[in-house]
Amino acid sequence: MDVEKLTPARIGFILLAIGATVYSFMIPELKLFPAPGMARIFTWHFPCAILCPSYLAVASYQALRHNMGKSAGRPWAELARMDQKLDVAMLLSVTFCILTMLTGMIFSRAQWGAWWQGDPRQTSFLLVCLIIGAYFGLRSSIADEVRRASACAGYVLASFLPLTFLIFVFPRIGKAGQTSSHPQDTISGAKLSFEYALSMSLVFATVLIAAIFIARLALRRFDAKTQHESDLLASDPTAPSARLVRPGTQPVDRDATS
Amino acid sequence: MRRDLLPLLQKEFRTEFREKAAFSAAFLLSFAALVSLAQAAYNEKLNTSLAAGLFWVAMNFAAVVSLPRSFVGEEDQGTFDLLRLTARPESVFLAKYLFCVAQVLLAAIVLGALFFPLVGMEIKGYGVMLLSILGGAMSLAGSVCLCGALVTKASNRHLLASAIATPLVIPIIVMGVQSTRAALGYPQSDGGMMSSLGIVCYGVLTATVGPTLFAWTWKN
Numbered sequence: 001m002d003v004e005k006l007t008p009a010r011i012g013f014i015l016l017a018i019g020a021t022v023y024s025f026m027i028p029e030l031k032l033f034p035a036p037g038m039a040r041i042f043t044w045h046f047p048c049a050i051l052c053p054s055y056l057a058v059a060s061y062q063a064l065r066h067n068m069g070k071s072a073g074r075p076w077a078e079l080a081r082m083d084q085k086l087d088v089a090m091l092l093s094v095t096f097c098i099l100t101m102l103t104g105m106i107f108s109r110a111q112w113g114a115w116w117q118g119d120p121r122q123t124s125f126l127l128v129c130l131i132i133g134a135y136f137g138l139r140s141s142i143a144d145e146v147r148r149a150s151a152c153a154g155y156v157l158a159s160f161l162p163l164t165f166l167i168f169v170f171p172r173i174g175k176a177g178q179t180s181s182h183p184q185d186t187i188s189g190a191k192l193s194f195e196y197a198l199s200m201s202l203v204f205a206t207v208l209i210a211a212i213f214i215a216r217l218a219l220r221r222f223d224a225k226t227q228h229e230s231d232l233l234a235s236d237p238t239a240p241s242a243r244l245v246r247p248g249t250q251p252v253d254r255d256a257t258s
Numbered sequence: 259m260r261r262d263l264l265p266l267l268q269k270e271f272r273t274e275f276r277e278k279a280a281f282s283a284a285f286l287l288s289f290a291a292l293v294s295l296a297q298a299a300y301n302e303k304l305n306t307s308l309a310a311g312l313f314w315v316a317m318n319f320a321a322v323v324s325l326p327r328s329f330v331g332e333e334d335q336g337t338f339d340l341l342r343l344t345a346r347p348e349s350v351f352l353a354k355y356l357f358c359v360a361q362v363l364l365a366a367i368v369l370g371a372l373f374f375p376l377v378g379m380e381i382k383g384y385g386v387m388l389l390s391i392l393g394g395a396m397s398l399a400g401s402v403c404l405c406g407a408l409v410t411k412a413s414n415r416h417l418l419a420s421a422i423a424t425p426l427v428i429p430i431i432v433m434g435v436q437s438t439r440a441a442l443g444y445p446q447s448d449g450g451m452m453s454s455l456g457i458v459c460y461g462v463l464t465a466t467v468g469p470t471l472f473a474w475t476w477k478n
Contacts (some may be wrong), residue, residue, distance in 0.1 A: 138422050141412040151408045154475040155422065158404050161463060165429040239441040244341040
């Protein structure tokens with residue numbers, strides 16, 4: 001391991017992650033559940049459930065920026081970066097969606113003896129997962145990156161309303177709201193004990209920092225790839241990537257370079 | 259926009275009267291779904307929730323299979339570029355959207371008129387039922403049309419359009435089931451009219467936002 005890479009911020013994050021993980025196992029059990037110790041999983045379940053829609057909102061914002069930028073005639077390099085941000089946000093949201101479902105299923109199995117209960121929130125998160133999955137299906141089906149970017153941005157914006165409905169409305173309406181195993185007022189009614197609130201905050205901070213780190217890493221890799229492509233284009237205009245002329249980029253004058 | 263819209267709408271209906279593909283596909287799919295459901299429910303007394311659910315599942319599949327054709331078909335025939343040259347994207351979307359609304363309405367009327375009597379259900383709230391069918395047609399047409407428009411350049415567009423549209427229409431199905439259940443006289447039904455209004459609002463929203471989203475993806 002390269003010791004020089006251990007900056008104070010990274011050391012701080014590692015300590016936070018260790019502290020949050022250890023503390024989440026040390027908080028008191030909740031006696032009202034059949035398996036009181038397993039209630040601690042809530043401190044991991046809830047932050048993931050919050051971060052999933054948060055990253056979906058980020059993806060929608062990037063999709064809106066992409067489409068508005070395209071209408072305003074912004075160069076492709078900028079639009080491509082927005083598209084990359086959108087993709088990273090969708091990737092993080094699906095990761096958190098799956099983590100939410102997994103932690104929820106483990107809790108459900110431990111407390112009520114069934115992996116799947118048909119709870120409205122379980123169902124709604126599964127549908128959210130399907131919508132995000134459809135996004136990745138769409139993304140992988142369009143070869144041209146300009147068209148892929150605009151189709152994906154369009155899909156993310158089109159799915160904003162159904163996702164809002166599924167996450168915030170569906171679990172609360174009619175019979176679904178009354179039969180759900182998820183209490184509605186634990187957070188808003190300040191019913192969470194101090195230990196649980198502290199542990200949840202620590203886990204939330206850890207997961208959020210990790211997600212931001214992953215997003216920045218992905219964007220840095222994208223920038224490096226773009227830089228490599230443009231270097232290749234400058235050095236060898238006959239390379240396959242040199243034949244592509246993208247909106248907002250200057251076509252290469254091959255006679256001049258040769 | 260009206261100057262663009264009317265000729266485009268006429269074009270959609272003229273093409274349909276010439277080919278008779280979209281309406282017959284919607285009718286056949288609805289009818290096939292109806293026969294299958296009636297067969298599955300033979301000699302069984304369905305409750306209102308199950309009947310409403312089956313009705314909307316059949317509506318969903320009729321829509322997601324037949325509606326994307328309006329956009330994907332243009333790409334298959336190579337006529338999209340002609341539309342790009344001659345019309346504004348908002349008008350193209352609205353013309354196709356209105357055509358799709360008509361198509362889903364026809365499917366819903368056929369399905370509703372035959373399915374509920376066949377499974378022994380009586381519609382008690384016609385107002386709620388009509389409102390939910392109208393809102394459902396608007397919402398389904400808006401969502402599925404947009405998905406069809408997004409996948410026009412994809413490699414496996416026919417399959418993909420249905421695949422990406424299905425999860426998007428789930429909220430419509432949820433609200434549709436709630437309002438239809440209320441229209442069928444479900445005893446603990448709460449907010450049947452609210453669900454009907456909700457689905458109409460959803461439809462209005464898709465009709466409003468759809469043309470802008472389509473215009474963004476149209477210019478590549």
